[in-house]
Amino acid sequence: MLNTGTELLLGNTLNTHGAWFGRELFKLGLRITRQTTVPDGDAIREALEESVSRADAVIVTGGLGPTSDDLTREITAEVLGIELITDEAALRSLEAFFAVRGLKMAPSNLKQALVPVGADVLPNPNGTAPGVYVPPRLNGRANCAVFLLPGPPRELYPMFHDEVVPKLKALSGIESFPPALELKFTGVGESDFHQQIDAQLAAVPGLEYGYCAHVGEVDLRLIGEEDAVRSGRQIALDAFASKLVSDDGSSLERVVVRLLTERNIKLATAESCTGGLIANRITNVPGSSAVFTHGFVTYANEAKVDLLGVSETDLEQHGAVSEPVARQMAEGALRVSGADIAVSITGIAGPSGGSEEKPVGTAWIGLAMKDRPTLAIKVYHPRKRKDFKQAASQSALDWVRRRLAE
Template identity: 55%
Template sequence: MRVELVNTGTELLLGDTINTNAAWIGQRLAALGIQVTRQTIVPDGAVIRVAIAEAAQRSDVVLVSGGLGPTNDDLTRESTAELLSLPMELNEGVLGHLNEYFSKRGKPVSEATKRQAMVPRGAQVMPNPFGTAPGLYFPAALGEMLGWNAHIFLLPGPPRELKPMIKNEVEPKLREWLPDGGSRRVLYLKVTGVGESDIVEAVEKRLECVPGLDLGYCIRGGDVDVRLAGAQSSVDAGAAIVREAFGDCITSEDRRIIEEVIVQFLTERGEWLATAESCTGGTIANRITDVSGSSRVFGHGWVTYANEAKQQHLGVPAALIEKHGVVSEEVARAMAEGALKNSGADHALSVTGIAGPTGGTPEKPVGTVWIALASKNAETWTMKRFSPGARDRFKLLTSQAALDMLRRRLCGIALRQ
């Protein structure tokens, strides 16, 4: 199945808005075993007509996002109707939705907004409970006179409106059209602490020998997603190979990121986490608190960037810093144990390192970091990592290593040095 994306919006071309829709759609379709063959971005205005026509000539499905609003440069709906020679008609159902939507907000429906209730004859309305512009589906038969065989979907641009419409309206149709849509399975094994090249070296040749297995990799947020797709038996065989090689490094098999996994573990155990961060500047705490429900498991977080802060808030002895240096196993340990004591939590993570680009020495170059985990009734774990590069990348990889240290303790898995 050949699927193309046509993204509309001058703001996308100017760089004012990042096109997250395309990435999200690509991931959703990949989970169905569909690879997007082409993406096109065009500015607002009449050029959208050309883009849709070109995509429809070479594709089975065209997904168009944006340009369905009330302004004079929102021309996606009108351009598609002109291409297919379809008259525009007032849709009472859409008009009723608009009246209800604005009535709840104490506003009248403007004449410009009523344009969104005009629907090309033959197009099917896709409800939009999260906005005003409905989606529209044009069956392939409407383009037969032009020599097309493409199903065309017009989708709203805002992600909060587009994503539910993709899930509820578009994906069910795509599954119907896939010859193996009912039997195909996709599994994402999220591996952390192992580089993509190491994964390839260890398992790729064996995975390539599994009949009917589609294989892919994606580096994302400090993890490597190993994507296995095909019949259930093929996916099971591939997953067994990856688990055998990297079972202790697989943080999830359902696309959850590590902080979501940790919040779930802590919630199930009724335990609390505290953090004491220096070089990451609160990144670990931020990642945890980005997860819904984290208030049940996270109560204290310190950003002790200065040595004085480590001494005052965590009880790290000045003599310890003087003797071993602030970036040391001893200081990381003292930070974690101080956070555990002062917070009353069940676990406390600490990090101290050199994010750079300045501040390094031959003995402790930029990218050096010590991580510690103190837990009630357990020995304190410490480990050293070296992640040179940009500051944001250093913070990401350091926070990832710290969270994985905690995951291993919660799962009863040995620390990977």
């Protein structure tokens, strides 16, 4: 992968291509062996020369526009020793793009119709920059296929699926590849996996495994033949079955929505320190409208009293971050919403506001269910404010998951 664009290195634009391509290529049985990001201009030449001498296929993103710093097309032709010519079909497509929109095409756009002799033009119905495919037989330097794709995701991703995937399948000849499994765990650290099951996983013949840690979550990746993957999964479950969120790549919030749907249970939330993050995560899942009723963000004590009926006396005696308040927030959300289950959270996100008794990172979570005793637990996530909110929301959602699973 060769990603071009000065804006990617300045930090003005987030480079999401690497992760996206990694996932999409893996579905084809392919792996990215190296990913390089270079600024616009001559740096592309050096990176491309190195890449085509080493790789079987190179995917280049960006630099196909009409401006003076869009030089990917020209540099590629130079590196591969192929002449650039104007492709009539690409030119007509460009002219039609502007005509349909009632716009006049600037002369600078004409360079976007330039294509290395013998290369395939990849249509771009979502923009002006067509892609280019240079087959290995045209490459004068090495037996390497080169794909030139536009940078904007709205143009790049459809082009990849429509034009690049069939060509990569034909080039690779891969019809079947080892299965892969991603297991998501929460409430357990990466070091726990290393200490408890690393040696067992390493002893499974033909099993490739790895970990990826996120805030409040660890993903275990298993790749290999079916028996090897099955053995690796069982090893992980023997040690951490209660911590397993999913073994199909589903996020915690997606699993919660799935469980709510299967059980026909309605959920409400009452949040203070997370500021609505729990509700946001739930409502990011398609279909959540069928199971999610209310999301209360009661940041101020007055809101806790007015909206959820929290006792002013308990707020004064115990403070907002306390077991009684967490319980009452959950009970209030359950009562007002009419839902079947309600989860609440109140905590200290920091960086100030903590004390010796209640340090920054402390949170209380309440869980109320119809015809069941209200429960509350204290969690401690001493992290930066943003990460605290993520970790606290993870703890709350996981408690809902575990209660629903029971």
